[in-house]
Every structure is written in C-alpha cells, then in structure tokens.
Amino acid sequence: MVPIYTSRGEGKLLAVIGGIILFALVALLQIDAARKGQESFLSQLVTTVAVPVESVFAAAGSGLHAAGASVVNFPRLSVENARLRDELHTLRAQDSALREAAAVAPEVQRFALRAARLSDAIPATVVGYDPSGAVNAITINRGSRAGVEQGAGVVDAGGVVGRVDAVSPFSAKVLLITDYTSSVPAVVQQGRWWGIVRGSETRVQMTYISQDAKLKAGMRVVTGQGRVFPPGLLIGHIISVVRGDASLYQVAKIQPAAAFGRLEHVLVLPKPGSLTK
Template sequence: MRDFLKRHQITLLITLLILVVVFIYSVNLRSKTKITLFERVVLALTEPLQRGIDQAGTEISAFWNNYIWLVDTRQQNVAVMQANRDLRAGLVAVNEVKLENKRLKKLLDFVEADPRIVLPALVVAEDASSWSRTIVIDKGTDQGVHAGAPIVVAEGVVGRVIKAADNSSRVLLVTDASSSIAALVQRTRTRGVARGNGLNLTLEYALRDDQVEKDDLIVTSGMGGVFPKGLIIGRVTAVQYNDYDLFQQINFTPVVDFTRLEEVLVLMDTTP
C-alpha cells in the first residue's frame, strides 16, 4: 500500500485537487438561480459528497453542543450538591443550637427556682467502665469548686465532686458502686441510703413496714451534709421483702439520663 502511494502520489494529488476544485465549484453553483447543463452534471456528481459533509457537520455540531451541555449540567449539579451540603450543615447547626437552648432553659428555670448559688459547667469527658461511673467537668478550684460539691441538673442529682484541679473536676455519679447518699421516699418519708450498682440504684435500710410502691420518688434527705434536702435522685422500679427481713429491698432508676449529659450545675452553697 505504501509503495502504491509512492508510485501514484502525483496522480492522486492531482485527482484530489480536481475533486476539491469541483466541490468548491458545486458549492458556488448552489447559490445560483440559473445553471447550465454542465453545471447540473457537476451538481449531480458532487451531491452525495456534499450531503455527507453536511450530515457530518450536523453530527459534529450536535455532539459539541451536547458535550457543552453535559459539562454545564455537571457543573450545575456540583454547585447544587455543595449548596445542599451547606444547607444540611446549617440545619444541623440550627438544631444543635435549639437543643442546647432547650437544655439551658431547664437549667435556668432550676436556678431561678432555687436560692442556692450555682455554677454552670460543661461535661468534657466521661468514664463509664464496669468499675467506675465518673465524668469530668470544665470547672475547678480556680472557679471555687471543691471536693464534695454536689452536681445536679434540672431533672435531679448527678453526683458529687471527688477531685478538683485548677480548671477541671472529676464527678462521681450516683450510679457508681462507691456512691452513697442519704435519701428518703418522698411520699412515705421512709429513710434509707441510696447506693449505686453501676447502672441503677438501691435504697438500703428502708424499714419493711413502710409501704413503698413502684414509681415513688426517691429524694435526698439532707442528712450527711453533702446534698441539700429534696433533690430528686430516682424513681422506684421494684420493691422486695420477706416476713423475716427487717428491711425491704428497693430498686430504683436515676431520673438523670447520664448518656446524654452535656451541661451541669455545681451547687456552690449547699445550705438548705
């Protein structure tokens, strides 16, 4: 094939030039209103070539326009997706602010209804292992927090400070196994000691003759000098005793959801 082209390159070149001239001539003839017989023959011979070129041009133009449209559409889609992500992020932020405002309003209502001096604090860490139930707050001795200070929220008792640093404190939750609080049943005034067992609590040393019922509230008794009187600790879930026991066994759950604890209050003045 290469040898053939070398041998006939002049002939092929001349033929190509003739075809180009004829094609150009036929294009010019299309704009004329009157043509001769020779010109008609030229038009008839070049018609298939002209039609093919026109069709190819149309297809190329359509492809290019579609390509430009697709590129523009893709850019618009990217812009819309980014705007959608921004709106979602903004919505999440707004919802977070609304939830925070709702929690803070509860704390504010508690502060306004209670004459004690309180210090708001944020929960910055937690330890919920099988051995310990503690959290860390962002207030410490520099803000007047000391070991033994009660920690509460609007719903009820959270725990007490067991270690205070300059700008942070570790709080022992009421559900910790080493936690004990002087408490009583609000309805019957039955006294006992609320002890944590990891997830829930029990009220120990409650006399068997007192009629404690499910859903009774357990509140702080004010004894012991740590927690002021009347703060809610939890709600009774089960009561057990037998005829030979001096005390009844009372199980109850805390009113505070420690898995969603974010803001707390430190009671700076525990005087009832």
C-alpha cells in the same frame, strides 16, 4: 558466666535503674494521693492538658449527635414545640402562685430562700468520662478557679448526678450516684421513709428502708439531710421493691431522674453548710 559491662552497657544499666526509681516514685505519689482522696501532681498535669482536647472532642460529638437528632426528629419538633410552649405558660403561672404562697408562710419562706440560693450553683459542661469505664465518673470543665469545692453536690435538669471527688484548677472529677462506691442519704417523698441510695451500675437502689414502709412503683425518692446535698432534690422514681421475709429492711430499685446516658450540662451546688449561713 559473669557478664562484662562496657561503658555503653553501664550507661544502659544506669538508665534502666534510673527509670525504675523514677517510675516507683511516681507510683508512690499516685498511691499516696489516691489514699488521701486528692489529685496527684501527675493527675492534675494530665487532666489540665487533656481537658481542652476532651472539650473539643465532646463538643464535636454532641454537635454531631444534635445535628443527627434534629434531622431525624424534625417532623415532630414543631408539634413538640407548641406543646412545650403551652406547658411553659402553665408552669410560669404555677411558679408565680407558689412564690406568693412561699412569701406568706415563714417555714416555706426559709425553704424558698434556700432554693433561691441554689442560683449560686456553678454551671459546668461534661467533657469526659472515666477512660476505662471501671468507675462511674465524669470530668467537668470547671475547677477550683471557678469555685468548685471537693465534696460539692452535682445535679442536672432532671435530678441528682453525683458529688465532686477531686478538683484541679480548671476541671473536677465527679463520682456519679450510679457508682458502687457512692451512697447518698435519701427519703421516699410520699411517706417520709428514710434509707441510703447506693449505685448499681446503670441504676441506683435504696437500701435500709424499714419493712413497715408501704412502697409502690412510681414513688419519688429525694435527698435527705446530708453533708453533700440540700434535702428535697429529686434522685429518681421507684421501679420495683424487693421485700425479703427474713430481712430487716426492704430494697427499692430506682430509675434515676438524671439523664446519665446523655449528660452534657450540670450544676455544681454550693455545700449545704454554705446554704445555711
């Protein structure tokens, strides 16, 4: 039986067809932007609208967390405060001595100069995470207006966090080093053995390490020469080593130095290219 369309039925049909065409157009734009590794117009719009709301929620969450933690931890805070004050005095003295040493050695002076230029880093606050948790990524509240560039490295007080993958005017999305798609050239500090650090969900692992390397738990792993991070930034510490007899390489499991469980404040580094200028 052939359906008979009234003017009302035709209007509904046209609305459905129009909706499908509009939806297909948006989907194509999304796919195209994802392939190019850029933010689509829709993503920029949604992120720009969502970031202020996320900032409020994130601030409220961290405020509640901090209040709860300070109540629970109050008895040992004064003891810890005294210990940290002592440590600060010691570190200040060490810092002064190291600056003096850096000033007299030309090679070290160059390194110190590079480290000093890390002060060009842009401080940012973490306002959101990937909504589905499928990709290990965070959203920060600084974007292209603040000078954040795509591909820039991101660190926190502990160590390497990730790299900027997409930038909007007022926010940026950072792919964490714990994500499966992340890879960072790295080096074991004691021994200078090279490898690639890849994400493995909650931790990271260093692959392609030569079988000759004598690795031990506790060794520090730092960034190597790459396009995203300046060399020497702490990634984490080795916790175990997998050494297959038939394999050409070793794999080291690493506990990241960055506090991925409670990321709040991070620094977006200038690209290494701009550091060597």
